[in-house]
Amino acid sequence: MSSSVVYNRDIPLTDLGGGVSRKVLAHNDQLMIVEVRFEKGGVGSMHTHPHLQSTYVQSGRFVFTIDGVEHEVAQGDTIAFASDVPHGTVCLEAGVLVDIFNPMREDFLK
Amino acid sequence: MSSSVVYNRDIPLTDLGGGVSRKVLAHNDQLMIVEVRFEKGGVGSMHTHPHLQSTYVQSGRFVFTIDGVEHEVAQGDTIAFASDVPHGTVCLEAGVLVDIFNPMREDFLK
Numbered sequence: 001m002s003s004s005v006v007y008n009r010d011i012p013l014t015d016l017g018g019g020v021s022r023k024v025l026a027h028n029d030q031l032m033i034v035e036v037r038f039e040k041g042g043v044g045s046m047h048t049h050p051h052l053q054s055t056y057v058q059s060g061r062f063v064f065t066i067d068g069v070e071h072e073v074a075q076g077d078t079i080a081f082a083s084d085v086p087h088g089t090v091c092l093e094a095g096v097l098v099d100i101f102n103p104m105r106e107d108f109l110k
Numbered sequence: 111m112s113s114s115v116v117y118n119r120d121i122p123l124t125d126l127g128g129g130v131s132r133k134v135l136a137h138n139d140q141l142m143i144v145e146v147r148f149e150k151g152g153v154g155s156m157h158t159h160p161h162l163q164s165t166y167v168q169s170g171r172f173v174f175t176i177d178g179v180e181h182e183v184a185q186g187d188t189i190a191f192a193s194d195v196p197h198g199t200v201c202l203e204a205g206v207l208v209d210i211f212n213p214m215r216e217d218f219l220k
Contacts, residue, residue, distance in 0.1 A: 001162075003176050003195050008186030026188035031164045031212050033188045052111075054141045056208050058168060066113050076118030078136035078143045085113050098166050100210045102141050 001028050008035070018042055019091070024108050032104035038062070038091035046088035052102045053081040060095010064088070111138050118145070128152055129201070134218050142214035148172070148201035156198035162212040163191040170205010174198070 006026040013021045019039030026033050036044070038060060046065065055064075061074045066087045073079065075095075081087055089097075116136040123131045129149030136143050146154070148170060156175065165174075171184045176197045183189065185205075191197055199207075 001192050003192045003197075004190050005174075005176075005181045005183065006188045006190070007183070008188070025166070025186075026164055026190035028162070028190050028192075031162050031190060031210060033164050033166055033190075033210070035166075035186065052138070052140050054136055054143050054210065056135070056143055056145075056166070056168075058166075064115075066115075071115045073115065073117070076135075076145065078116045078118070080114050080116070080136035080138045080141060080143075082111050082113045082138075087113075098208060100141060100143070100164065102212050 004028070013037070020044065022108075027104045030103050032101045032108070034099045034101065034105070034108065036097045036099055038095060038097070040091055040094045042091040044089040046086055048084050048086050049105075050083050051105060052083055053087075054100045055079045055081070056098040056100075058096040058098050060091060061093040062089045062091050062095070062097070114138070123147070130154065132218075137214045140213050142211045142218070144209045144211070144215070144218065146207045146209055148205060148207070150201055150204045152201040154199040156196055158194050158196050159215075160193050161215060162193055163197075164210045165189045165191070166208040166210075168206040168208050170201060170207075171203040172199045172201050172205070172207070
C-alpha cells in the first residue's frame with residue numbers, strides 16, 4: 001500500500017440528489033476520506049453499514065440521529081460510529097461533513 | 111464498541127510548541143480523529159509510525175514531504191499515508207489539519 005495525495009479540485013462532485021453531493025477523496029483498503037456537501041435541509045437517510053465510520057464537521061450545522069438519539073453538531077465536532085449502528089442526519093445550515101471509513105467503502109467506487 | 115459524539119469545545123488544546131497545537135477528538139480502538147492547528151511556519155517534524163494515517167486539510171496551506179517527495183496542499187486536499195512512510199510538514203499559511211489514524215494512537219492519550 002503506497003501513499004497518495006488526492007487534490008480536491010481533481011475529484012468530480014457526485015450529485016446524490018436532495019441537496020446532497022459527494023467527493024471520494026484519498027483512500028486505501030483500510031481508510032477512505034469522503035467529503036459530503038449538504039444544502040440546508042439536505043438529508044442523509046437512516047442507514048447502517050458494518051464499516052466503522054468517523055465524521056468531522058468541516059462546516060455547517062447538522063442534527064444526527066444515532067441509535068435513536070439526536071445530537072446537534074457544528075464546525076469541528078466529531079462522531080465515532082459503532083459498526084452497524086443505525087444513523088442519519090439532517091442539515092440545519094449548509095455545510096460539509098468529512099466522513100472516514102474503515103475499511104474503505106467499495107460501494108462508493110462503483 | 112459504542113458510538114460517541116465529541117464536541118470540539120469540550121476538548122482542551124494541547125500546545126506542542128513551535129506554533130503547533132492539537133486536540134484529540136472522537137476515537138475508538140480502530141479510528142482516531144485529531145485536529146492539529148498550525149501557525150504559519152509551524153513544523154510537523156519528519157517521523158514514521160506503523161499506524162495508517164489519512165489527512166484532510168481543513169484550512170491553510172502546507173508542504174508535506176512524503177518519502178522524500180514534496181507536495182503542496184490546501185483546503186479540501188487529502189493524503190493517504192502508507193504505514194511507516196517517513197512524513198513531515200511545514201505550514202505556509204496558518205490552518206488546521208484533520209489527521210485520522212487506524213488503529214488509534216495510544217501515545218496521544220498519555
